Amino acid sequence: MPDRPDRRRTTPRTDRVLADPRLRAAAGRLGDRLVKAAVAGALARCRAGEVDPARVADAAVAALPAAATSLRRVVNATGVIVHTNLGRAPLSPAAVTALEVAAGATDVELDLATGRRGPRGAGALAALRAAVPAAGDVHVVNNGAAALALVSLALAAGRTVLVARGEMVEIGDGFRIPELLESVGATLREVGTTNRVRLADYAAAMDDSVAFVLKVHPSNFVVEGFTASVPVDELATLPVPVVADIGSGLLAPHPRLPAEPDAASTLRAGAALVTASGDKLLGGPQCGLLLGRADLVRDLRRHPFARALRVDKLTLAALEATLTGPVPPVRAALTADPAALLGRAEALAARLRPVVPAAAVPSTAAVGGGGAPGVPLPSAALALPAALAAPLRAGPVPVVGHVERGRLLLDLVMVAPADDAVVEAAVRAAAATAPEVAAAGAAAAPVPATERS
Numbered sequence: 001m002p003d004r005p006d007r008r009r010t011t012p013r014t015d016r017v018l019a020d021p022r023l024r025a026a027a028g029r030l031g032d033r034l035v036k037a038a039v040a041g042a043l044a045r046c047r048a049g050e051v052d053p054a055r056v057a058d059a060a061v062a063a064l065p066a067a068a069t070s071l072r073r074v075v076n077a078t079g080v081i082v083h084t085n086l087g088r089a090p091l092s093p094a095a096v097t098a099l100e101v102a103a104g105a106t107d108v109e110l111d112l113a114t115g116r117r118g119p120r121g122a123g124a125l126a127a128l129r130a131a132v133p134a135a136g137d138v139h140v141v142n143n144g145a146a147a148l149a150l151v152s153l154a155l156a157a158g159r160t161v162l163v164a165r166g167e168m169v170e171i172g173d174g175f176r177i178p179e180l181l182e183s184v185g186a187t188l189r190e191v192g193t194t195n196r197v198r199l200a201d202y203a204a205a206m207d208d209s210v211a212f213v214l215k216v217h218p219s220n221f222v223v224e225g226f227t228a229s230v231p232v233d234e235l236a237t238l239p240v241p242v243v244a245d246i247g248s249g250l251l252a253p254h255p256r257l258p259a260e261p262d263a264a265s266t267l268r269a270g271a272a273l274v275t276a277s278g279d280k281l282l283g284g285p286q287c288g289l290l291l292g293r294a295d296l297v298r299d300l301r302r303h304p305f306a307r308a309l310r311v312d313k314l315t316l317a318a319l320e321a322t323l324t325g326p327v328p329p330v331r332a333a334l335t336a337d338p339a340a341l342l343g344r345a346e347a348l349a350a351r352l353r354p355v356v357p358a359a360a361v362p363s364t365a366a367v368g369g370g371g372a373p374g375v376p377l378p379s380a381a382l383a384l385p386a387a388l389a390a391p392l393r394a395g396p397v398p399v400v401g402h403v404e405r406g407r408l409l410l411d412l413v414m415v416a417p418a419d420d421a422v423v424e425a426a427v428r429a430a431a432a433t434a435p436e437v438a439a440a441g442a443a444a445a446p447v448p449a450t451e452r453s
């Protein structure tokens with residue numbers, strides 16, 4: 001190891017590297033801390049002999065993050081349209097532009113005509129009212145859970161809520177709807193059995209303490225076989241309001257998801273209030289929608305706790321653009337043409353086959369945490385060796401797929417066509433880090449395109 005002390009002597013000083021004009025400019029954009037971290041990393045790699053002393057600044061520039069956030073842009077090639085771990089709905093370009101407008105000083109609570117205080121987020125609320133005329137009034141909070149918490153607190157604290165036993169559900173990551181209701185002081189009274197409940201069960205459980213009947217959409221599982229639940233129009237004949245947690249945020253019926261409840265139909269069926277998430281099938285920012293009877297919505301809006309659940313100007317801007325702007329990616333994916341997706345997968349496979357075994361295959365996408373459990377959506381994927389899964393997640397733009405029967409499938413349903421080139425570059429880079437996979441490229445027979453995943 002005769003060159004080790006040598007290299008230490010020639011390793012440039014930190015301040016010399018930091019003086020590089022590219023790094024000085026980056027410090028203005030990203031802040032000193034991130035730039036210093038990139039330089040420290042490059043210097044360590046120089047001392048370890050991995051970076052030439054003359055290229056330390058280059059290495060630091062290459063290691064700089066794109067923005068001052070540790071969140072990374074990821075390509076969602078999982079075939080799950082609303083992927084909670086990947087941030088649920090990606091926003092439409094119109095919503096992203098709206099976020100930029102709202103990021104600065106904005107008239108979120110100012111009437112520019114009079115110069116006086118105005119109603120907060122009036123544009124977003126008007127857009128939601130226009131999208132669901134069946135709602136007497138609307139309100140927006142931080143997420144679906146907050147919507148349900150506010151309803152329970154305002155209407156049922158110290159009182160009782162009736163819920164079907166089969167609707168006492170856990171949504172994900174340990175979030176259980178019954179626990180949420182109890183945490184704000186409501187008492188739950190379960191009716192029916194796990195698989196069956198009748199209107200008479202609700203009627204028998206009714207007394208003066210009951211504040212409302214809660215109908216929860218089981219958004220992540222289906223019960224099959226000997227089952228029965230009571231539809232909203234029948235629950236609406238009971239002497240208390242019906243609150244329906246529809247979860248997914250569909251505002252109107254969707255032809256591809258006939259079993260998924262929507263806000264307009266649920267209100268027309270007689271629900272007094274509907275709660276839903278904004279970042280599932282609506283395709284917008286994280287928020288919770290409350291729609292329904294004007295008197296109840298007013299009570300919710302005026303409840304002291306509503307302030308603690310208040311959405312920020314960014315959410316209001318993105319929600320309004322989601323409601324009024326062009327179709328957001330989630331909703332476009334629901335009606336994606338599988339033949340077009342397969343064509344894109346074939347083009348990618350053809351370009352990649354010289355470097356790695358690649359094939360285009362029909363696949364089945366899923367709505368995901370957003371709702372419509374068990375509904376298969378025909379899609380198409382690029383099939384690659386499973387060994388590429390980890391290097392693809394480690395690249396500069398991580399591409400996340402899923403491994404199925406020994407192959408890595410990159411499903412294109414949630415990959416924007418403009419990102420096909422990003423996927424191609426990522427696969428080339430990943431193959432270069434896994435030479436044993438690339439070497440198999442020439443020899444391996446491609447997976448037949450007719451095989452169903």
Ligand SMILES: *Cc1c(COP(=O)(O)O)cnc(C)c1O
Nearest residue numbers: 143144145171217219246247277
């Ligand atoms: C997703 C979901 C929730 C929770 O909504 P968040 O926006 O994640 O807080 C509540 N109820 C149902 C039925 C859901 O599907």
